[in-house]
Amino acid sequence: MPRPDSVPDPATLSPSEAGPGSSLPLRGLTVLAVEDSRYASDALRLMCQRSGARLRRAGDIAAAETHLRLYRPDVVIVDLGLPDGRGEDLIARLAAARGWAVILATSGDPAGQAAALAAGAAGFLEKPLPSLAAVQAMILRHLPDAPLRAPAQGGAVTPDPLALADDLRAAQAVLAGDPGAAERAWIEGFLAGIARQTRDGGLAAAARGLREPGSPTARLAGVLADRIARGAGFGPGSALQGRV
Structure with a gap:
């Protein structure tokens, strides 16, 4: 499976190259995803590719601010739980x-919607992300030239399983460093979001075990090692092949 950097720039694709019946409703837009999960980012990348938009990713707030000093994207999608602060x-x-x-928020915790909207987000995308058509519709709803754009299209996307492996290894590395309270809170939220996306109840339960400061990390470390060792069910037909 190709890695994200091997995918052609969607802004250069004609509708026929992008796929049968594709109307590229987001063609010409640049989307900045402020998202710590590579797996979730890859889902957005595929959605943008199929819609005609460019996607750039920042893994935390500091990286996002660097991006935003250099260019002004048309759409910013901000995850609420980030390693260096709140979205x-x-x-x-x-x-x-x-x-x-357009400023949108996203989170695996639906309770975050009210705070995101109060902070100034125009909309909220709950993880697992809704259909491609729903994401397109959310963005188009807030574009001044939306009436001139083609109707949204449906369809599902399957993110790169190697991106999921990257996420699990990133959490494993932080966990191995004797994380403090702030890092534990981030790991819990990060893995809870991944567990929702992949429908992995065992991972979700193990992540919840980090809620109390000083709680043992051995169980979660074992679950992460198990998922990484057996490929976390990355193959076709696995539980990971559903909505993201």
Whole structure:
């Protein structure tokens, strides 16, 4: 399976090259995903590719601010739980600056929607992400030239399983470093989101075990090692091949 950097720039594709019946409703847009999960980012990358948009990714708030000093994307999609802070704080700063076409929030915790909207997000995408058509519709709803764009298309996407492996190894590395309370909270939320996307109840239960400071990490470390060792069910037909 090709890695993300081997995929052609969707802005250069004609509708016929992008796929039969593709209307590329987001063609010409640049989307910045402020997202710590490579697996979730790959789902967005595929959605953008099939819609005609370019996707750039920042893994945390610091990286996002570097991106935003250099260019102004048309759409910013901000995950609420990030390794170096809360996504709501970044959303509030972007909303206060004004001039951004679309600011959206995303999270595996539906309870985050109210805080994201209060911070200034125009919309909220709950993980697992909805259908391609629903994501397109959310973005188009807030574009000034939406009436001139082609109707949204449906379809599902299957992210690169190697991106999921990257996520599990990243959590494993942080866990191995005797994480403090803030890092434990991030790992729990990060893995809870992955567990929702992949429908992995065992991973979700193990991640919840980090809620109490000082709680043992051995169980979660064992679950991560198991998922990595057996490929986390990455093959076709696995539980990971559903909605993302």
